[in-house]
Amino acid sequence: MHKNQVQGSASHEGASGTQAVDDMSRDFAFTSKLDALVAWGRKNSLWPMPYGTACCGIEFMSVMGPKYDLARFGAEVARFSPRQADLLVVAGTITEKMAPVITRIYQQMLEPKYVISMGACASSGGFYRAYHVLQGVDKVIPVDVYIPGCPPTPEAVMDGIMALQRMIATNTPRPWKDNWKNPYEQA
Amino acid sequence: MNKLENLKQALSGKFKIENYKFIHAVGDDVLEVPKEDVPALLMHLRESGAFDFLMDVCGVDYPARERRFDVVYNLFSSKDASRLRIKAQVGEGESIGTAINAYKGADWFEREAYDMFGIIFDGHPNLRKILTHHQFVGHPLRKDYEADHQQSCTTSLPIHFLNEPGSPGDVLNDKYVPLNIGPAHTAMHGTLRVMAEMDGETIVRANCEIGYLHRCFEKMAETHPYNQVIPYTDRLNYCSAPMNNIGYCKAVERILGVEIPPKAQAMRVILAELSRIIDHTISIGTGAMDLGALTSFFYMFGLREEVYGLFEKLCGARLTVSMTRVGGMAQDAPEGWFDEVLALCKELRRGTDEMAAMVVDNKIFIQRTRGVCPVSAADAIQWGYTGPMLRASGVNLDLRKAKPYYGYDALDFDVPVGTSGDIYDRYLVRFEEMRQSIRIIEQVCKNVPGGDYTIRDKGIVLPEKKDVYGNIEGLMNHFMLIIKGLRPPVGEVYDATEAANGELGFYLVSDGSANPYRLKVRPPCFAIYQSYPTVVKGAMLADAIATIASMNLIAGELDR
Numbered sequence: 001m002h003k004n005q006v007q008g009s010a011s012h013e014g015a016s017g018t019q020a021v022d023d024m025s026r027d028f029a030f031t032s033k034l035d036a037l038v039a040w041g042r043k044n045s046l047w048p049m050p051y052g053t054a055c056c057g058i059e060f061m062s063v064m065g066p067k068y069d070l071a072r073f074g075a076e077v078a079r080f081s082p083r084q085a086d087l088l089v090v091a092g093t094i095t096e097k098m099a100p101v102i103t104r105i106y107q108q109m110l111e112p113k114y115v116i117s118m119g120a121c122a123s124s125g126g127f128y129r130a131y132h133v134l135q136g137v138d139k140v141i142p143v144d145v146y147i148p149g150c151p152p153t154p155e156a157v158m159d160g161i162m163a164l165q166r167m168i169a170t171n172t173p174r175p176w177k178d179n180w181k182n183p184y185e186q187a
Numbered sequence: 188m189n190k191l192e193n194l195k196q197a198l199s200g201k202f203k204i205e206n207y208k209f210i211h212a213v214g215d216d217v218l219e220v221p222k223e224d225v226p227a228l229l230m231h232l233r234e235s236g237a238f239d240f241l242m243d244v245c246g247v248d249y250p251a252r253e254r255r256f257d258v259v260y261n262l263f264s265s266k267d268a269s270r271l272r273i274k275a276q277v278g279e280g281e282s283i284g285t286a287i288n289a290y291k292g293a294d295w296f297e298r299e300a301y302d303m304f305g306i307i308f309d310g311h312p313n314l315r316k317i318l319t320h321h322q323f324v325g326h327p328l329r330k331d332y333e334a335d336h337q338q339s340c341t342t343s344l345p346i347h348f349l350n351e352p353g354s355p356g357d358v359l360n361d362k363y364v365p366l367n368i369g370p371a372h373t374a375m376h377g378t379l380r381v382m383a384e385m386d387g388e389t390i391v392r393a394n395c396e397i398g399y400l401h402r403c404f405e406k407m408a409e410t411h412p413y414n415q416v417i418p419y420t421d422r423l424n425y426c427s428a429p430m431n432n433i434g435y436c437k438a439v440e441r442i443l444g445v446e447i448p449p450k451a452q453a454m455r456v457i458l459a460e461l462s463r464i465i466d467h468t469i470s471i472g473t474g475a476m477d478l479g480a481l482t483s484f485f486y487m488f489g490l491r492e493e494v495y496g497l498f499e500k501l502c503g504a505r506l507t508v509s510m511t512r513v514g515g516m517a518q519d520a521p522e523g524w525f526d527e528v529l530a531l532c533k534e535l536r537r538g539t540d541e542m543a544a545m546v547v548d549n550k551i552f553i554q555r556t557r558g559v560c561p562v563s564a565a566d567a568i569q570w571g572y573t574g575p576m577l578r579a580s581g582v583n584l585d586l587r588k589a590k591p592y593y594g595y596d597a598l599d600f601d602v603p604v605g606t607s608g609d610i611y612d613r614y615l616v617r618f619e620e621m622r623q624s625i626r627i628i629e630q631v632c633k634n635v636p637g638g639d640y641t642i643r644d645k646g647i648v649l650p651e652k653k654d655v656y657g658n659i660e661g662l663m664n665h666f667m668l669i670i671k672g673l674r675p676p677v678g679e680v681y682d683a684t685e686a687a688n689g690e691l692g693f694y695l696v697s698d699g700s701a702n703p704y705r706l707k708v709r710p711p712c713f714a715i716y717q718s719y720p721t722v723v724k725g726a727m728l729a730d731a732i733a734t735i736a737s738m739n740l741i742a743g744e745l746d747r
Contacts, residue, residue: 051371052377053377053378053399053400053742054377054378054400054402054422054425054742054743055421055422055425055428055506055507055743057377058425058426058469058506059505059506061484061488062488062491062492062495062505065484065485065488065489065491065492066485066488066489066492067488067489067492080371080372080373081373092378092400093400093402095320095398095399095400095401095402096320096323096337096338096339096340097319097320097340097398097399097401098370098378098399098400099339099340100340100341100342100343101343101370101371101399102371105371121402127407127418127419128402128403128407129334129335130334130335130337130402130403130406130407131327131332131333131334131335131336131337131338131403131406132318132319132320132323132327132337132401132402132403133337133402133403134337135337150507151506151507153505184341184342
């Protein structure tokens with residue numbers, strides 16, 4: 001399979017290559033599994049959608065900002081449209097009122113999609129054991145990586161993103177994701 | 188007492204003051220009146236010019252009482268910076284007249300009191316839920332509502348508008364295009380939702396919905412001891428967290444009747460002014476970003492990181508510092524910290540000037556903001572604007588000057604005032620405030636008082652760790668204070684500080700126990716944001732986005 005997909009595309013004869021280019025492409029042929037190549041590409045080009053609702057959102061802006069510079073991780077294109085993003089960063093408290101909204105946003109993202117729950121509130125409700133706060137965003141959408149802290153330091157956020165990159169690189173299966181159903185959808 | 192006597196004379200003859208109670212307690216003037224008199228009394232106080240601001244309307248629940256609710260109005264006079272609190276008792280199922288006719292700014296505050304307590308305001312044009320979601324049953328701030336009783340929300344509300352007189356209300360007009368922005372949208376700060384009806388690019392009418400970040404701050408405060416409320420206050424305005432710490436601790440200290448040592452005051456002033464600077468950088472940076480200038484965002488965050496570095500040195504945390512304690516500060520500043528602040532001031536000054544050259548001297552920025560959505564001084568006062576927004580409209584009111592605290596009266600600084608109240612003025616005022624804050628910090632840092640960083644009252648402040656681990660008295664003191672908590676005397680107080688966005692007020696009711704009986708926050712941007720639909724009416728959509736950015740809305744304090 002990899003022969004067709006990877007080597008084959010590099011050695012198309014006649015279309016545009018001269019003999020020299022053809023030889024060179026044979027010298028530099030990649031030998032890899034397609035899965036691994038795709039995973040490598042995915043992990044290094046995460047397009048985050050910051051769902052910054054509260055304090056963590058400000059700290060995530062710091063991570064995007066000049067000092068910590070998330071661009072080093074290939075995750076520099078912050079997109080505010082779910083259609084253009086593959087990583088949902090839930091940064092901040094999700095309230096009961098917000099829960100249907102974020103569920104819808106998650107649903108609108110295209111596969112493959114990942115979710116990072118940043119900070120205590122998004123992960124568990126934090127110290128808001130309160131009537132209007134959702135006790136963790138994983139009550140409504142599946143989460144891949146939880147980042148602790150209130151709010152987490154930018155270093156912790158980067159650690160979380162690297163953890164997610166390792167998960168993507170190794171194609172670690174996340175079975176709960178496939179079983180996810182929108183809790184608000186009427187049967 | 189003098190002011191109360193004057194008030195008594197001014198009101199006699201016009202109202203049946205024999206039914207009124209004039210109280211002076213914990214430094215506040217309080218007036219208890221029958222609920223029937225409230226609308227007329229408020230109208231009289233405003234029209235006579237005695238009190239031009241209505242800062243806050245809130246409820247307090249006393250379930251054991253015959254008429255269980257107190258409705259509390261906090262009034263403020265910009266002339267002599269005096270305050271008056273008016274209280275009226277309302278029973279369950281009873282109603283009280285609305286204050287909107289006297290003060291437009293009562294609108295959302297009354298809706299909130301209705302949402303939280305179920306108090307009905309007669310004559311309110313749009314009395315419906317504001318903070319809790321539309322499927323929520325009950326009134327959460329009543330004492331018989333469990334703090335952790337969650338109720339799930341399954342749908343979002345469709346686009347809706349206020350029921351304005353003469354308009355079809357929720358019914359959409361066929362001629363116009365309904366447009367929903369938020370609560371998750373690039374141009375929306377945090378979790379705001381704006382619904383607009385568009386005629387081309389022009390907004391025919393707009394409505395905003397809040398409550399997407401209602402984190403039950405006030406209920407949490409009621410269920411936690413005084414010192415444990417401090418981390419919650421951090422998360423009100425998370426762009427300038429130390430200022431909220433200071434405001435809250437100042438209110439508790441006032442009800443306790445203690446004064447903090449000079450060094451703690453100096454540290455608080457430095458923290459507050461640094462917070463003001465970083466709050467304004469965020470406001471300006473994201474505001475310019477909404478107008479398409481991404482550079483400003485990177486620039487301002489570079490500056491902000493420098494200040495964060497100082498916070499980290501002071502206490503280990505960046506954003507949510509929780510540095511103050513009731514009675515002073517949590518710990519002393521490390522060696523050489525004040526010198527580092529001084530050194531940073533130079534950099535901040537240079538950065539501020541560069542940013543100003545980039546933003547307010549920019550031709551595109553000027554054309555996008557000058558003369559756009561102005562608010563007149565009279566309107567601003569009516570809505571209850573405070574802070575940079577009010578000063579941009581031309582009202583010279585700053586609590587640091589009007590009612591100085593922590594030695595602000597001894598410091599040399601100016602209060603910038605705008606002229607037209609448009610968006611451009613708001614940014615000009617913010618830039619100038621940053622410069623003035625740098626001046627204040629430099630003055631304080633050059634002359635830091637010596638002495639302790641906290642009071643040493645054993646009933647209020649925990650002993651130092653060396654005593655806790657070193658001798659039995661310190662250990663017992665620590666133990667007792669943690670178990671019993673600090674207990675202020677029975678009473679109530681309204682205390683305000685000049686936060687980055689305006690007047691941050693804390694209305695604290697103590698019943699003598701270890702938890703606040705009621706803690707009401709008066710968030711500055713709550714009063715500001717309620718004017719938004721009126722301000723942007725007839726404006727272009729892009730101008731509405733610029734307006735929302737200039738208001739510097741922080742959802743944490745807006746929704747609490």
